[in-house]
Amino acid sequence: MSDKRTIDAYTTRVDDYLKVPLPPEQIEARAAFAQAVGDGLVLDLGSGPGSDSGFFLRQGLRVRALDATPAFVEHARANGVDAHLGTFDDVTETAEYDGVYASFSLLHAPRADFPRHLAAIHRALKPGGVFFLGLKLGTGEHRDELDRYYTYFTRPEIETALVEAGFVIDRVTTGMGKGLAGSYDGFILVLSHA
Structure with a gap:
């Protein structure tokens, strides 16, 4: 992600972002991911301020975090996370990670x-x-009330894209949650493997 308006929206809301509670489905899915990875190396892709990275570290995983928002990277580093400034295009490794977490x-x-x-x-x-x-479920691309850029997908679109990329889907969970902007949105959580 390199959209300046989205990065700016997060930069001014680090503390607010940290206060957004995770829905129970996401807490459970995060734990299932950690258990599936075991004690391997995880890339937390779009790691935000490093909350999930911190959870994975406490579970005994090795973590590398990547985010495009400098304020998030600084916060993660201040809390012991190996966080780096970068975008999705900086994922250039080959057979490096035991898990990738893109929440x-x-x-x-x-x-x-x-x-x-x-x-x-x-x-x-x-x-x-x-x-x-x-991901959030829906259709189209637009900006939310905080000026963040979003792309929405339907469940069939997501599943097709994953299979076409070579993934095997292991589990799909859907739910509703309240995000940083205060809106309630449908979401999908997919656990798959390469």
Whole structure:
């Protein structure tokens, strides 16, 4: 994600972002991801201020975090996370990670770039590596009340894109949650492997 308006929206709301509670479905899916990875190396892609990275560290995983918002990276580093400033295009590794965790981050990328990003994630995973994807459900692309850019997908679109990128889908969970902008949105959480 390199949309300046989205980065600016997050930069001024780090503390507010940290106060947004995770829905129970996401807490459970995050734990399932950590269990599936075991003690391997995880890329927290679009890591925000590092809350999920911190959880994975406490579970005994090794974590590398990547986010395009400098304020998020600074906050994560201040809390012991190996966080780096970068975008989805900086995922260039091959067979490096045991897991990639993309929790509501890829929804900030343009729809046309989604297949390319999924292919890069697939390449970056070791064979059998675990991929977690969280997205908001819907259609179209637009900005929310905080001026963040969003791309919405339907469940069939997401499942098709994952399969076309070479992933095997293991589990799909859907639900509703309240985000930073205060709206309630449908979401999908997909656990898959390379």
